[in-house]
Amino acid sequence: MSAIPIHGTCDPRFESVKKVFTRGFESGPELGASVCFVVDGEPVVDLWGGHLDRERTREWEADTLVNLYSTTKGMTAVCAHMQVERGALDLDAPVAEYWPEFAAAGKQDIPVRWLLSHQAGLAAPKVKVSAEELFAWDPFVEALAAQEPWWEPGTLHGYHALSFGHLVGELVRRTAGMSLGTFFRTQVAEPLGADFHIGLAAEHDARTSDLYGELIPEGVDPSVMPDPIRDFFRDLRDPSTLAGAAFGNPALPRGMVNSRAWRAAEIPAANGHGTARALARIYGALARGGEVDGVRLLAPESIERAATEQAIGDDAVLRFPMRYGLGFMLRQDLMPLSPSPRAFGHPGAGGSIGMADPDAKVGFGYTMNQMQMGLVGSAGAFAMLAAFYEAL
Numbered sequence: 001m002s003a004i005p006i007h008g009t010c011d012p013r014f015e016s017v018k019k020v021f022t023r024g025f026e027s028g029p030e031l032g033a034s035v036c037f038v039v040d041g042e043p044v045v046d047l048w049g050g051h052l053d054r055e056r057t058r059e060w061e062a063d064t065l066v067n068l069y070s071t072t073k074g075m076t077a078v079c080a081h082m083q084v085e086r087g088a089l090d091l092d093a094p095v096a097e098y099w100p101e102f103a104a105a106g107k108q109d110i111p112v113r114w115l116l117s118h119q120a121g122l123a124a125p126k127v128k129v130s131a132e133e134l135f136a137w138d139p140f141v142e143a144l145a146a147q148e149p150w151w152e153p154g155t156l157h158g159y160h161a162l163s164f165g166h167l168v169g170e171l172v173r174r175t176a177g178m179s180l181g182t183f184f185r186t187q188v189a190e191p192l193g194a195d196f197h198i199g200l201a202a203e204h205d206a207r208t209s210d211l212y213g214e215l216i217p218e219g220v221d222p223s224v225m226p227d228p229i230r231d232f233f234r235d236l237r238d239p240s241t242l243a244g245a246a247f248g249n250p251a252l253p254r255g256m257v258n259s260r261a262w263r264a265a266e267i268p269a270a271n272g273h274g275t276a277r278a279l280a281r282i283y284g285a286l287a288r289g290g291e292v293d294g295v296r297l298l299a300p301e302s303i304e305r306a307a308t309e310q311a312i313g314d315d316a317v318l319r320f321p322m323r324y325g326l327g328f329m330l331r332q333d334l335m336p337l338s339p340s341p342r343a344f345g346h347p348g349a350g351g352s353i354g355m356a357d358p359d360a361k362v363g364f365g366y367t368m369n370q371m372q373m374g375l376v377g378s379a380g381a382f383a384m385l386a387a388f389y390e391a392l
Contacts, residue, residue, distance in 0.1 A: 005059050006049035008034075014045050016387040024380045025050050032060035032209055033368035034276035035381075037388055038284035040361040041292040045388070046277060052209040052369065063195060065208040065273040066369050067257050069348030072272030073164055075196060077306065077327020077346075078282065078297060079183050080116060080168050085302045088175040091116075091326070095167075098174050105148040115167045116326040117310035118157045121149025122167060123317050124245035131250045134162070135265035137179075141170050150242060151316060157324060158316030161246040165269030168327065181266035191295045194281045196274030199266040208273060210258040213371030215247070215349050229375070231319040242317045270348075276365035279354035283345060284363025287356040303358065307344040318375065335376040338362065339389055351378030355385075360392065 004025040010018045014037070024030040032050035036043060052058040083089040089098070091113040096103035102110075107120075114120040125143040133139035144163055151158070160167065169180035176183050181199035189196050197204065215236065222233035235243035239251075256262050262271055285291060290298035298306075307325045315322040323332040328344040337343040338357040345355030345364070350371035355364040364385065372378040 004049055005051075006047060007062065008047035008049075009043070009045075010047060011044040014388060014391050016391055017045050017384050018047060020380070020383045020387050021047050021049070028380060029370055029372050030368060030380070031212060031370040032064065032066075033366070033370075034060065034064065035366045035384055036276040036280035036364070038280045038287075038363040039392075040288055041284055043277070043280070046280075048276070050369075054212065060209070060369075061207065062277075063207055063275065065195070065197070065200070065204060065275060066352075066367050067211045067263070068272050068274055068352040068367060069270050069350060070161070071274075071279065071346055071348035071352045071354055071367075072198060072267075073269055074328055074346035074354055075184055075188070075198065075272055075282065076165050076168055076172075076180060076268040077116065078188055078286070079172050079180060080327060081298055081302050081306050082187060083172055083175050084305075085298055089171060091305075095120075095171065098171055099145065101142070101145045104146050107149065107153070110149075110153045112171065113310065113326060114153055115160075115164070115171070117324045118160050118164065118315075118322075119154055119311055120160070120167070121151045121153045121156070121158070122147070122163050123150055123158045123160045123242055124163055124249050126150075126245075129250045131252055131256060131261075134250050134267065135261055137166065137266065141166050156316045157311035157313075157322065158242060159246060159318050159322065160269070161317070162249075162267070162269050163246070165267055169266070169268040179266055180268045184268075188282065188297060189278070192281055192285065192292070192297075194274070194278040196272060196278040196282070198268055198272050200263040200271075200273045202260065202264070204273070205260070205263070208263070209369040211350070211369055211371065213350065214254070215371070227320075229320060232317075232375075235319060243319065246317045274365075274367065276367045279365025279367070280363040281365075282363070283354050283356040283365065284361075287358050287363045288361045289358075303356075307342060307356075307358075329376065336382060337364075337385065347375065347377040347381075349375055351381060353377045353381050360389075362388075362392075364388075
C-alpha cells in the first residue's frame with residue numbers, strides 16, 4: 001500500500017491511469033499533482049495526491065492551485081476565438097486595425113492570425129524590460145508595438161514564450177473593453193465553474209502550491225541532453241539568442257513565480273493558476289463541440305478553425321520541430337496527445353498540460369508542483385495519456 005496520499009475518483013476501467021499516477025510519486029519525480037480526464041463531458045478520472053511542500057507537511061487537496069506556465073496559452077486562445085466568433089476580431093485583418101500603435105516599424109500588415117500562430121516575429125522585446133514592466137502590462141505591450149520584428153513576419157514560426165499573452169491579450173482588451181484576465185474569468189471560468197485564474201486574487205494564496213525547480217535544473221549540462229532539445233537549452237542560457245531573449249527578457253529572479261506580485265499580475269502566456277479538473281472541463285467542452293452542461297464557449301466551426309494547422313517544422317526559438325494551430329499546439333511526435341491527429345491543447349514548462357480530443361470527446365488536464373524536464377509535456381503526463389487511450 002502506497003504511503004503517498006492519493007485521493008479522488010477513478011472509473012475502474014481506467015485503473016491503469018491511477019497506477020501510472022501513483023507510480024509518479026513512488027518512483028518518479030512527483031511531489032504534488034492532479035490529473036483529470038472527462039469523456040463527453042463526464043469525469044472518469046479525477047485524482048490528486050502528494051504534498052504542497054517539500055517537507056511533506058501539507059497534503060495536496062482537491063482544490064489546490066499551482067502556476068501552470070504556458071498551459072495558460074490555451075486559455076488565452078479560447079478568449080481570442082470567442083472574440084473572433086462574435087465578430088469583434090477578424091483573423092485576417094491587420095492587427096493595427098484594432099491596435100493602431102502596432103503598425104510602427106513596418107508591422108502594419110501583420111494579420112491577427114500570425115500573433116496566434118507564433119509567426120509575427122515578436123518573440124521578445126528588443127529592449128530590456130523589467131519584471132515590474134511585465135506585470136504592469138502597458139510598458140511590455142508598448143515595447144512590442146514599437147519594435148521591428150526579429151524576422152520577416154510570416155516566413156518563420158518561433159515560440160512567443162512570454163509575448164504571446166500580451167499580444168493576444170491586448171487584442172482582446174481593445175475589442176472587449178476588459179483585460180484578458182477579466183474576460184477569461186467572466187466569459188469562460190465562471191460560466192463553466194472552472195477553477196482557473198489569470199491574475200490570482202490574494203484570497204486564493206492559502207490553497208496555492210509553490211512551484212519547485214527551474215526550467216533547467218541546477219547542475220544539468222545542456223550538452224548531455226538528447227536531440228532535439230539540446231540546442232534550445234544551450235541557447236536558453238545566452239540572452240543574445242532568440243531563445244534567451246524569448247524566455248529571459250525580463251530576467252525573473254529565482255522564486256519570482258511564487259511571489260504575490262507574479263500571481264496577481266495578468267501574464268496570459270505564463271501565469272495561469274488552476275487545477276487539472278478545470279483544464280479537463282474547459283478542454284472537455286471544446287472536445288464535444290464547444291458546449292457542456294448548457295454552457296457554450298465556441299461553435300464547432302470555431303474549434304475546427306482554431307485547431308487547423310498554421311505552421312509546421314523547425315521552430316526559430318525552440319530549435320526543434322513544432323506544429324501550431326491558432327493559439328494551440330497540435331499533436332505531433334514530440335507531443336503525442338492522443339491517437340487522433342486532430343487532438344490539440346497546450347503544455348507548460350515543467351510538465352503541466354491540457355488537451356482536447358474532438359474525435360473521442362476527451363478533455364484532459366494535468367498539473368504538478370515539481371518541475372520536470374520538458375517543454376511540450378512530461379513523460380508522466382504522456383504515460384497517463386497512453387494508459388487512458390489503451391483502456392478507452
